Amino acid sequence: MKHDRLHKSVDAYLKLHNSSTPARLDFVQSVTGFILALFIMGHILFEATILISKDAMYAMTRFFEGYYFFGETYPGIISFLAAAIFIILIVHTLAALRKFPSNYRQYSIFRKHSAEFRHNDTTLWLWQVITGFMMFFLASVHLYMMMTNPGDIGPFASADRIVSGWMWPLYLVLLISVVLHTFIGLYRLALKWGWFEGKKPKESRKVMKKIMIAAIVFYIGIGLAALGAYIVIGIEHSDKVGARYHPTEGGQQ
Ligand code: HEM
Incomplete structure (x- = not known):
């Protein structure tokens, strides 16, 4: 009873003051989520250039430092990008936290009433919460480091940080969290806004779920392979920590 009254007064308050705020925040959550998803899909591929060669990763780093535009490197670009992200x-x-209590209430009700809740998309929401919570801490550490040490990126600098700087456990958990969160998030976003719904929504939902799983497997696979490559380089380089990479013939010094 008390609850009902509270709900009614909150509704009345929202109607009176700014009834479009929740919808606007929902939109903000979707747009920011979409930008972050695009960023991370690029990020993992860029950083996996180490799988091609050390020179390829070195050239990619210089690209983001603006070398190919200005003829000089400006690590400040990386700081700016990290701060923006x-x-x-x-x-x-x-925007996501704001929805947590009511979504959690719906989730508990649903769980109580459905023995098959595991097979439902609602479970995906729980994964979003768990992985999002982990990233709260892990992504903050990583982003702060990138923001404050933008010049320390490269085949040896990154590998040293991963092995000698003990970042690999953090990256391992962050990689799995961010990939799950990204693709479950995109799948839910597509459902929410009715993208690719087509004429048979049930069928297209199945196809989208398959694409989601394929993308998760692909990105975790490539991320793990890259992390493994950095670890091998970091171990080999562990007696020369701090020494920088110099590109081989053909690489641009
Ligand atoms: C502009 C912002 C960012 C920059 C410049 C950046 C840069 C880098 C670099 C250079 C590495 C290679 C390892 C190292 O040097 O320490 C790396 C690894 C990684 N980053 Fe970022 N990062 C950014 C944002 C993010 C965000 C927002 C996330 C996730 C929420 C993220 C997740 C990861 C993960 C999971 C790895 C390890 C990848 C693997 O295991 O293959 N990064 N990042």
Whole structure:
């Protein structure tokens, strides 16, 4: 009873003051989530250039430092990018957290009433919460490091941080969390806004789920392979920590 009254007064308050705020925040959450998803899909591929060669990863680093535009490197570009991503991440988290209590209530009700809840998309929402919570801490550590040490990126600098700087356990958990969160998030986003619904929504939902699983497997696979490559380089380089990579013939010095 008390609850009902509270609900009614909250509704009345929202109607009176700004009834479009929840919808607007929902939209903000979707847009920021979509930007972050695009970023991470690029990020994992860029950083996996180490699988091609050390020179390829070195050239990619110089590209992001603006070398091919300005003829000089400006690591400040990386700091700026990291700060921008940090802000988008904070906005996204705030918009998502706001919905947590009511979504959790729906989830508990659903669980009570459905023995088959495991097979439902509702379970995916729980995965979003768990992985999102982990990233709260892990992504903050990583982003802060990138923001404050933008010049320390490269085949040896990154591998040293991963092995000698003990970042590999954090990256391992972050990789799995971010890939699950990204693709479950995109799948839910597609359902929510009715993208690719087509004439047979049930069928297209099945196809989308398959694409989601394939993308998760692909990105975790490539991320793990890259992490493994950095670990091998980091172990080989562990007696020369701090020494920088110099490209071989053909690489641009
Ligand atoms: C502009 C912002 C960012 C920059 C410049 C950046 C840069 C890098 C670099 C250079 C590495 C290679 C390892 C190292 O040098 O320490 C790396 C690894 C990684 N980053 Fe980021 N990152 C950014 C944002 C993010 C965000 C927002 C996430 C996830 C929420 C993320 C997740 C990861 C993961 C999981 C790895 C390890 C990848 C693997 O295991 O293959 N990064 N990042």
